[in-house]
Amino acid sequence: MVVQRFGAVCNTLLTVLITMTGLLFVTFIIGRVMPIDPVLSIVGESASRATYEAAYHEMGLDKPLLVQFLYFLRDIARGDFGESLLTARPVFEDLMRVFPATLELATMGTVIGVLIGVPLGVIAAVKQGTWVDHLARITALIGYSMPVFWIGLIGLLVFYGKLGWIGGPGRLDIFYVDTVPAVTGMILIDSLLAGDMDVFANGLSHIVLPAGLLAYYSLAYISRMTRSFMLEQLQQEYIITARVKGLSESAVIRRHAFANVRVPLITVIALSYAGLLEGSVLTETIFAWPGIGSYITTALLSADMNAVLGGTVVVGLVFVCLNIFSDLLHRFFDPRTKQ
């Protein structure tokens, strides 16, 4: 039993390691074969030859590709992602700054998305073919197909510009910035830790729209998936049996049908959450949200490979961790995997 479990853990770790190495290798190669000169992006166009050469050597670009990659792996193993060319700071430090911003936004978005999307999907399935179902479908389709760029700006214009209900772009009003100590880097949590409710309220007023948008996008997906999972279950014979036994409709849906939907639903939610954690470049741009999406994009466009590779490692890790986590949840919810 213990040996079996140990083997499983080793297996998981090995998979993680292989996945990550492969991911790093591919990103690294793409980064190196790009027809752009990373040295130029540091020294600029008018630098002298000596300045250029010095930077070239400093970056280790004179070494063979494989050696560069091995150096890179060694550094990562030490938690050293190198220095970003753009910010002139360690990439690790940058990631610790931008990732919490994205984490906060994505978590908020997913929570809202699940809280609304799952019930919506269940209702749509139960009321299949009625106006409720159609309304749910239209809502979902709009959420899925509307460009974030457009809907984000309209949202800002209406709720911030005209009505003044919410905070504008950015994570906080300028006067609240840096007023609470950064512990987790997530403003809502940091402000609660500091017991500063003004900052919390302000942070909430800023996050509500971008998170709402991400939520709308993910709820569209989640609700459609929930609906189809539910429909599949509702057509099963055990549901008829349950009804024949005289169980209330509510109990049939909740205790029988929905209980069986949970497992596949977890996978859907985990994937959608991971997608949001990659950072949504457009949402971040419109809302001036300093997250990982715009960090990686800016880095990519400037050939700042350390930052790109660092960001890729984080995104890769997020996917792997969420996969492991959803596996664990499967075990928890699926009675067949229990003893």
Place this chain on the structure above:
Amino acid sequence: MTFLKKLLIGVAAITLLGVTLPCRAETPKDILVIANRIDDITTLDPAQSFEFAGSDLIRNVYGKLVNFDPAALEKGYQPDLAESWSVSGDGKTITFKMRPGVTFHSGNPLTAADAVFSLQRAVKLNKTPAFILTQFGFTPENVEETIKQLDKMTFSITTDKKYATSFVLNCLTATIGAIVDKKTVLAHEKNGDLGNDWLKTHSAGSGAYSVVNWKPNESYTLKVNPDFYPSTPAMKKVIVRHIQESATQRLLLEKGDIDIARNLNPQDIAAISTNRELAVDSDLRGRIMYISMNQKDPILSRPRVIKALKYLIDYKGMQDSFLKGQYTIHQAFLPMTYLGAIDDKPYSLNVAKAKALLRDAGVGDGFEVRINVRDAQERIEIAQSLQNTFAQAGIKINIEVGTGKQTLAVYRAREHQIYVGSWGPDYPDPNTNAATFAYNPDNSDEAKATGLLAWRNSWPLPEMSKATKAAVEETDRSKRAAMYKAIQREHQERSPFAIMFQKIEQTGRRANVKGLNIGAAITAVSYWPVTK
């Protein structure tokens, strides 16, 4: 159905959540809040910084020996931390006398030792902008002798040969001429880096403001220096936020959450121009837009073809349509407001004349040509306009769009045919553009003079290179200006560069914000004269 009802109520409750959270607008009286794109800042060290947003910050944090007065940019350089200077008989040594009674943000008094340290440091670190100083013959090896302190408040710099004094002093107004606090910087030195690592994220100046913090791609905050020697600025704090989107900047400006929006696009500028609470300022900037023809190309190197193409550009059409409010027609390589700039505009769209020239050049039936352009909206539109007007003379343009880096790589490797380019001056002296548009001493591939635009286009110009060189040695300011005028007129006539436009920058501001000067073509922004 109770379960469903509960669900419905839950959905409704969650949807309503987050709807009513009040927030305030209007920035405080003594805080200036600016939206700008600041993702180009990579360091705050004046010996290393070489980007727009970085020079904006540094201009407000550090004093220089000589500087531009925001109230009178047209006067050229004025005394700043150097009270006065004198030039030796041979024109090679300039002796500066420092202004007494100035202190750094740290409280340390400013002396000649700080000035000597700052200039020596910039040369020794030899980072990207170091060429602005090393072009006068300073090297890490000789700088101890060529830049030296004479007594507490005087020091001298000795160049390797005679240069126009205006050239040297203009260069000292550049970001790299910033005077740093020697004691503070050396206190943070690590492994002989002359404090470079520390200054990347901190400041040690004597200017109007000091740096509170800088968060890359997010914001920077400056706080006032109450001892700023001319007078204490009105704004106690300046906060610059990185806001990428024009529409977002506009919303913030309209709501009063920011005082100044620096990257509004023409549509947003037009939209706010009717708002009485807001105002729009237009300033000429240093950037110029041009197309250039690679002289390795057998057709594009024919003088008549070059001339014909200059007549096939719809300068006015572009200026009045998609470049409206962004660029103005300008056809010489020195931006207006530079010493020696000319306003001559000899070219306009003239298809008949172009056709005649092409016929004389033996390509009357037209030809096909590739044009390299980076993936920026306005440049692609320029390429499309060229495609349209060139076609009227039978020239077929294939547009090749790439990222900035890709396109530049092609250009630097001299592999383009026609390139749509833009050029911003590196320092506030006419030589900055003359030395790249009109200077190419060795045109061979081996020279690899990739920094010279003339070389990138394989354009050999021995005579003009000599004239450009002579102009940097002319000590008489007005004679020097006349020399640049002559070079530019010849350049307009026969160079493979069709210079088209000079940049205009439009800034949106709250109507109550007064006194912001963004520095025109010649320098960076000044926050200290701002009142509101």
